[in-house]
Amino acid sequence: MRLLRPSQYHKSIFDIDLDKLQAQGYRAIMLDLDNTLVKWNHPDPTPGLQEWLQRVGARGLSACIVSNNSGPRVSEFAAKVGIPFISNAAKPRRKGFREAMRRFGVTPQQTVVIGDQIFTDVLGGNRSGAHTILVVPIDPREFFLTQIVRKVERRVLRYLDRKGLLQRP
Ligand SMILES: [Mg+2]
Structure with missing residues (x-):
């Protein structure tokens, strides 16, 4: 359970206190x-x-996209916003995060991982030793397998909430 717990939980990326992270x-x-x-x-x-x-x-x-989505989808988006990316990251595996840390020359203690899924973003980020921030998904429409995972995710969130381990946004 410790690895499924985000360090912070927010409605969206816009609610994250960037000054504090700095x-x-x-x-x-x-x-x-x-x-x-x-x-x-x-x-x-x-x-x-x-x-x-x-x-x-x-x-x-330094910002970087680390996505489980594949090649062109990620590379084209990253080019539009002008930041580096890692696609096919296979989160919750650590390899994508590790590679990004290596590129930036930062340690896990200097790294923040932000994402909307507990079983990929939060779990992978925590396993990598980073500070993890969970955000509420922007849109309920998504990949059908993700919809199934969401059910389990809601149970985890309820459990963390009950244990007082989660600051709800
Ligand atoms: Mg996502």
Whole structure:
């Protein structure tokens, strides 16, 4: 259960306190793509997202997309927002996060992982030793297998809530 618990839980990326992350010494942010930055399989970044990424950069935080989605979907989106990416990351495996940390030259203690799924983003981030931030998925429409996983996820969230291990947004 410890590995399924996010360090923070927010309604969206826009509710994350970037100044605090900077003050706490974090240097890199690894971002999930689908339902974290935009709707699932949505091709274009919103102006709000572009502006948010600028605020991330202004605080000296390196941003990178780490996605389980495949090649062109991720690379085209990353090019539009102008940040590096890792696709086919196979989260919750650690390899994608490790590779991104290596590229940025940061330690797990300097890394924040942000995503909308407990069993991929939070679990993978926690296994990698990073600070994990769970966000509420942008849109309820998603890959059908994800919908099944969501049911289990809701039980985990309820359990963490009962144990007082979760600050609900
Ligand atoms: Mg996602």
